[in-house]
Amino acid sequence: MTDTLKQTRRVFLSITFLRWVGPGLVVPILVLALTSHGLDLAQVGIVFAVYGGTTVLFELPTGGLADSIGRKPVLAMAGALFITFDVLFLVGTTLPVFMVAAFIGGAGRALSSGPLESWYVDRARSIDPALVLRKDLSTAGVLAGVALTCGALASVGLANLPPGSIAGLSNVLVSVLGAVVADTVFVVTVLLAIREPERQHTRIRTVFGDVPSVVGDGIRVARSQHTIRLLLGTTFGVAVAAVSIETLWQPRYADLLGGPEEAAKIAGLVVAGFAFASVIGSALAQRVPKRFVGAPGPSAATALTLAAIGLVGMAAAGSPWLLTGLLLAVYVCLAFSDVLRQEMLHEWVPGNRRTTIVSVDSLAGQLGNVGASLILVPIAGATSISTGWLLGAGIMFAAALVVSLARMPTDDERQEIPTGVVVNAT
Numbered sequence: 001m002t003d004t005l006k007q008t009r010r011v012f013l014s015i016t017f018l019r020w021v022g023p024g025l026v027v028p029i030l031v032l033a034l035t036s037h038g039l040d041l042a043q044v045g046i047v048f049a050v051y052g053g054t055t056v057l058f059e060l061p062t063g064g065l066a067d068s069i070g071r072k073p074v075l076a077m078a079g080a081l082f083i084t085f086d087v088l089f090l091v092g093t094t095l096p097v098f099m100v101a102a103f104i105g106g107a108g109r110a111l112s113s114g115p116l117e118s119w120y121v122d123r124a125r126s127i128d129p130a131l132v133l134r135k136d137l138s139t140a141g142v143l144a145g146v147a148l149t150c151g152a153l154a155s156v157g158l159a160n161l162p163p164g165s166i167a168g169l170s171n172v173l174v175s176v177l178g179a180v181v182a183d184t185v186f187v188v189t190v191l192l193a194i195r196e197p198e199r200q201h202t203r204i205r206t207v208f209g210d211v212p213s214v215v216g217d218g219i220r221v222a223r224s225q226h227t228i229r230l231l232l233g234t235t236f237g238v239a240v241a242a243v244s245i246e247t248l249w250q251p252r253y254a255d256l257l258g259g260p261e262e263a264a265k266i267a268g269l270v271v272a273g274f275a276f277a278s279v280i281g282s283a284l285a286q287r288v289p290k291r292f293v294g295a296p297g298p299s300a301a302t303a304l305t306l307a308a309i310g311l312v313g314m315a316a317a318g319s320p321w322l323l324t325g326l327l328l329a330v331y332v333c334l335a336f337s338d339v340l341r342q343e344m345l346h347e348w349v350p351g352n353r354r355t356t357i358v359s360v361d362s363l364a365g366q367l368g369n370v371g372a373s374l375i376l377v378p379i380a381g382a383t384s385i386s387t388g389w390l391l392g393a394g395i396m397f398a399a400a401l402v403v404s405l406a407r408m409p410t411d412d413e414r415q416e417i418p419t420g421v422v423v424n425a426t
Contacts, residue, residue: 024151041381052369054106081108112357141282150274156268239368239397244392281335
């Protein structure tokens with residue numbers, strides 16, 4: 001029985017939601033948990049660099065793997081690694097253990113980069129070749145934000161329970177146990193809901209032997225298109241600035257509120273605010289004025305410029321309320337820009353290399369992650385968090401300039417992009 005577009009969309013959006021509940025539970029306490037075990041900001045940067053470096057190492061091979069063996073098994077493997085990451089983070093107390101957890105989490109991140117989105121785009125386009133992608137990509141962004149909000153609010157409730165009331169865990173760590181449950185539900189749903197065309201059964205050596213050629217083709221595609229190169233450069237710059245936010249906001253709140261335990265009690269609310277701001281930004285991307293629809297590059301550049309201005313304001317903010325307001329504004333702008341950049345990327349890439357190109361884009365982001373973790377975060381630790389945010393703002397301004405030059409393909413250019421062969425699952 002052939003899936004309808006409505007069924008395919010429902011599976012895509014449901015799994016998108018489940019994918020982000022676990023991170024919503026963990027993100028509010030990630031840096032607080034590390035610092036509560038005695039790690040300083042430089043060591044936190046090392047953990048983040050291991051995560052990003054592992055993702056860099058595996059990003060392209062796993063993208064090629066998904067294009068070779070299918071998106072469903074790769075997504076399931078990613079979920080299993082997320083669960084392992086959660087467990088190690090739950091029991092870890094030392095830098096080496098957290099580095100191992102970061103390695104496993106980075107591998108899971110690489111595996112999860114693109115398969116679900118690529119599965120949906122190919123399945124949906126096989127049903128309706130003229131389907132406009134922006135609405136569904138935007139809706140997925142909205143649901144990801146809602147999922148993060150749900151996870152973050154659950155983290156608030158767990159963090160405010162009496163210490164040790166669940167499995168003897170501190171209020172900083174108890175939400176990680178919830179992430180184990182959430183990520184398990186994600187894996188089960190992937191296995192039950194995603195349907196793909198049957199592929200030829202090949203030996204694992206043959207499968208991995210095909211990956212380098214798939215990756216090579218993907219890199220050649222990325223190098224051949226000017227707009228794709230611009231989007232990859234933008235992704236790198238945005239990632240550097242984003243790491244400056246994601247790594248430093250929790251220590252900043254701890255400074256303003258009097259310590260990590262106090263910050264943990266409200267960190268989930270802050271993350272819920274971030275997620276809601278991302279929902280707003282993703283939803284606004286569906287409402288781009290008609291006169292700007294054909295110019296998503298300049299529209300994305302405007303959003304990134306406003307985000308950079310927000311980062312400058314964060315560097316000067318001395319109140320948790322002002323800091324929160326500026327953070328929310330930055331996340332609205334980042335989510336708005338992300339949807340427009342995703343749409344441009346998908347319009348330029350061939351269907352038979354879609355996951356690989358998405359992985360190349362994610363690789364650019366992870367390279368920015370590693371660079372920021374090894375350079376920007378230690379600079380902030382040696383000077384001030386404000387300095388780190390000012391550096392991030394400068395890089396965000398540069399990313400805005402780059403993406404302003406990106407554009408959609410013309411009708412003639414679109415016809416020259418190979419679509420690959422997509423077969424309906426029955």
